Amino acid sequence: MKINKAYILISGVLLLLGFTVIPNLQNKVQSAVLLTEQSEYIVGSPISLSFNTEAKTTQLIVSNALGTSVIQAEKTTGTDEIQFSIAEPFCTSSGVLNWTLIGKEKALLNGKLQLKADTTQIAKLESYLGPQRIAAGGEDFAQFTILPTDIYDNPLPDETEISLNTGYTSNSNVETLKIQEFISWKNVYSTLKSGRIFVAANSDTTTSKLQTIYVDANLATPFKIDFERSNTYADADQITTLRTDIIKDRYNNTIPDATLVNFVIKTNSGAILQTSGNTINGIAQAQIQHPAAPQNWTVKAYITGIAKSNPITIQYQPAINDIPVIWDATIRKLKIGPLNGMLGQTLPEGTVVSLKIKNKIGETETLTQKTEAGHVAFELKKAFYPSGSYSLEISVLGVSKNLESVLFKS
Amino acid sequence: MLILSFIGLNLLIVFAIGQIMTYLNTGADKSKMLNLALKSERVYKPHLIWRDTLNPSRPLEKPTQKRVAQDYLNAWYVREVALATNEFKGIDDYYTASARQKVEHLLNQNINALTRIEGTSLNHNLELEFYSADGQFISFKDFGVQEAQRIFSENNLLLQHTITASYRVIMLLEDGFWRIRQLVRIPQQDSIVPKNQVVKKEMPDQIKAINYYPQQNPWDTFGTDFQPAVIQTDLKKIKDLQFNTIRIFVGYEDFGKAEVTPKKLSKLKKLMDLADAEDLQVIVTLFDFYGDYSVIDWSNTFKHSRAVVNALKAHPALLAWDLKNEPNLDFESRDKDLVLFWLKNHLAYLKSLDPATLLTIGWSDAASASLLLDDVDLVSFHSYQDFASFQTSYEELKAQTNKPLMLQEFGLPTYSGIWNPLGADEDEQAEYYTEFLTFAKAEQLHYALWTLYDFKEIPTAVVGRLPWRKAKQKHFGLIDANGEAKPALSIVKDIQD
Known part of the structure; x- marks a missing residue:
């Protein structure tokens, strides 16, 4: 009969513990009774568990999410009553606390306590915000997440209330949020106007960090471009400046600085040129050198994948009227110049002059020279060009002059 | 002579400078700059599933899901x-500053109290609750985590148990x-897994088994010498007897430890198919040559079982x-x-993976077989004693x-020779089996006969x-090394018929 009792007790303990292998099963089985009735505590308050057991050496194993520890029995007051006081960090951590009473290396009893966070004062409202920059228009949002904790850094239970303050320009808005599953969160949507939104959470006892959401302009809308130049000539020297007007989104917000605008230029010969600029206060500008020959350009600007401008055309006029030429047959020297621009000015130093030489049987050769003080000279030596009749074509800045049947003498 | 020693001295100096330079150049490994080194082999492998990510x-995102799970396990x-x-x-x-403080507080207490806990988790069932819009904050529940713990106080084992x-x-x-x-730690939810009553496989009237290794590759059935044709012939012979x-053996390391090699599994399956074709049943012995048992290694052994058991549990020959x-x-x-703790929990795990198949442990003697009686379906023990001692135990x-x-x-074994002059001969083996x-x-x-x-x-x-042990182990067969049947062979066949 006694064996039978012991057997029931052992299997009872085994059943309680799940799969527990108890060392030294052959020892006499001892029993224990939990005297403490309270099973729910507020963190920080003293917790002590009392048992009645005849076991001599006893320990209490306590475990929570952080880990497991062993507590020694506190006092034996001559009776069979023993007591364990559960100290930090166990008494200050919320959640389930499991305990097992050990007597002589055997599990005698086990159970659990429920520790609740101290809701009387919220010590910290940890807040997370992301993303920090959002686009105007009311579709984009930043998420404000709050993790409130008590003075022992325990998350607070569901339904705890916090208020959320949102401020934009002079308007501010307060609403109440409830904690659910440790946290509370709110999506803060953008305004139509760009600017800053301030968000903070607070409770009776504390406030979160003030978070700032930057509302930037939304996507750019189609824009206009224009150009500016000091003259209209294709002199390969002056610079044309391309410029956008103030680029805005559909809510009339100026797009953020440093938005890249690409200006794409199509010449009438089919070539494509490109230049780019970044916006400052919504305006982007870019510069490009005048062509070296009269051309018509069509220019269009793009914010890649987002917006484009109207096309504009720019015409470049010939930069010179005439090419004065002197052919000195005896020394076989072709003197060109003075080359003057439309305003009578000498062409810039280094303007390229090309000379195309064609002989009777159609063989050609092109020579180039750069101007010095508006002049160039080509010396066509006998060793290279046998005597005979040649045709010459001189071109400067897209303007040409032909000389037919020029005699090269020996 | 002077010149030679001068050159020698110079060479020594150059060598020494070279060594110093080499030493100075062995700094931190560049690959460690980006925490990449941490992605080396994982050692902690509890079964983790994301039950819900809504x-x-x-x-x-999938990559985040994996990364969170990995860091959580870490x-x-x-x-x-x-x-x-x-x-x-x-x-x-893996803990933020404030969480770290709490963990370290507890650890310091344990250090002072000379408490140590060997523990592991065995499974994690994650259910996502919140993943912030900027992807920096995540909150989830982890349900029904089974943890095995051995708690030591001043180096004495106080308790070993599993908790959920x-x-x-x-x-x-x-x-x-x-x-x-x-x-x-939050209150346990009621178990959501419906407890189906699973019917155990029927125990045959009498298991008449033989421990099987191919003759050419004993203890390495599933190695490079795995030959289905040879096994098929052997199984036909066994059936004919x-x-x-x-009974076959699955080596823990041989099968790839936690990461079970699919190739080995398919060989094992092949063998089971061949057995099934001969209408033979198979007792699969797991964890051959495994000897760690330490709690921190459990997640690996559990993963190993999961792979093997799930691959084979539906096999008709099992x-x-x-x-x-x-x-x-x-x-x-x-x-x-520790060994009993592992065995008991592992049996429970096998049962959860495959409730239908019989469970046993191959104890080396009858005395040990009385351990864990409640946890096995079939109580197995080995005996290489004489008949009388066997009968008593x-x-x-x-x-x-x-x-x-x-x-x-x-x-x-039928070996008598230089290492054991008084060993049994083949007739004695026949008598042994008759008895x-x-x-x-x-x-x-x-x-099950050996072998x-x-x-x-x-x-x-x-x-x-030791050669005398090896010599003995070589001669347990019913068929000798040259393929000749020993007298015991026909005796065994006759008695079993």
Whole structure:
């Protein structure tokens, strides 16, 4: 009969513990009774568990999410009553606390306590915000997440209330949020106007960090471009400046600085040129050198994948009227110049002059020279060009002059 | 002479400078700059599943899902290691400053109280609750985490047990790590898994089995010498000898430890198919040559079982899982409590994976077989003693349980030679089997002979290096090394018929 009792007790303990292998099963089985009735505590308050057991050496194993520890029995007051006081960090951590009473290396009893966070004062409202920059228009949002904790850094239970303050320009808005599953969160949507939104959470006892959401302009809308130049000539020297007007989104917000605008230029010969600029206060500008020959350009600007401008055309006029030429047959020297621009000015130093030489049987050769003080000279030596009749074509800045049947003498 | 010594001295100096330069150049490994080194082989492998990733905020991307899971497991691992060693390594990486404080507080207490906890988690079932829009904050529940713990106080084992707990977790992405910000044990939900009543496989009237290794590659059935044709011939022979079951061995390391090699599994399946074709049943012995048992290694062994059991549990030839061959031999070197703790929990795990298949442990003697009687379906033990001693120990065991018993290994080597001049001859082996098998038949005792063949080579891992042990182990067969039947062969066939 006694064996039978012991057997029931052992299997009872085994059943309680799940799969527990108890060392030294052959020892006499001892029993224990939990005297403490309270099973729910507020963190920080003293917790002590009392048992009645005849076991001599006893320990209490306590475990929570952080880990497991062993507590020694506190006092034996001559009776069979023993007591364990559960100290930090166990008494200050919320959640389930499991305990097992050990007597002589055997599990005698086990159970659990429920520790609740101290809701009387919220010590910290940890807040997370992301993303920090959002686009105007009311579709984009930043998420404000709050993790409130008590003075022992325990998350607070569901339904705890916090208020959320949102401020934009002079308007501010307060609403109440409830904690659910440790946290509370709110999506803060953008305004139509760009600017800053301030968000903070607070409770009776504390406030979160003030978070700032930057509302930037939304996507750019189609824009206009224009150009500016000091003259209209294709002199390969002056610079044309391309410029956008103030680029805005559909809510009339100026797009953020440093938005890249690409200006794409199509010449009438089919070539494509490109230049780019970044916006400052919504305006982007870019510069490009005048062509070296009269051309018509069509220019269009793009914010890649987002917006484009109207096309504009720019015409470049010939930069010179005439090419004065002197052919000195005896020394076989072709003197060109003075080359003057439309305003009578000498062409810039280094303007390229090309000379195309064609002989009777159609063989050609092109020579180039750069101007010095508006002049160039080509010396066509006998060793290279046998005597005979040649045709010459001189071109400067897209303007040409032909000389037919020029005699090269020996 | 002077010049030579001058040159020699110079060479020495140049060499010394070279060595110093080499030393100075061996600084930190560049690959460690980006925390890449941490992605080396994982050692902690509890079964983790994301049960649900729906949440009211941002959809959880697959890579994040994996990364969070990995970092969460790492957080568990570093904490388990810290609790076991009372060192703080890695805690910094996986806990935020405020969470770290709490963990370290507890660890310091344990250090002062000389408390140490060897623990591991075995499974994690994650259910996402919230994943923030900017992808930096995640909160989820982890249900029904089973944890095994061995609690030591001043180096004495106080208690070893498993507990089941649920947690709510909040993690933050910091410096490329997901770190635990809050980890709170929450009340257990009621089990959501419906407990189906699963019918155990029927026990055959009498298991007449033989422990099987191919003759050319004993203890390496599934190695490079795996030849289905040879196995098929062997199985036909076994069937012809009127056996109805074979017992085979799955090496823990051989099969790839935690990461079970699919190739090995397919070989094992092939063997089972061949057995099925011959109408033979198979007892699969797991964890051969495994000897760690330490709690921190459990997640690996559980993963191993999961792969093998799930691959084979539906196989028609499968009769029983034999968890471990002769684990009682590890009692001394590995601590009996620890080995039993592992066995008991592993049996429970096998049962959860495959409730239908019979479970057993191949104890090396009848005395040990009385351990964990409640946890097995078939009580197996080995005996290489003479008949009289066997009978005594058998009767003792029989008195302790109503569960079916199996003499899972027995046999007599036919070796007499330089290492054992008084060894048995082949006729004695025939007598031995006559005695044992007649008894088994009368008792309806399940049994498995050791073994079909004599072997030419015995791997050192089996019985050690000692030549007299090896010599003995080579001659247990019913068929000798040259393929000639010993007299016992026809005796066995006749008795079994």
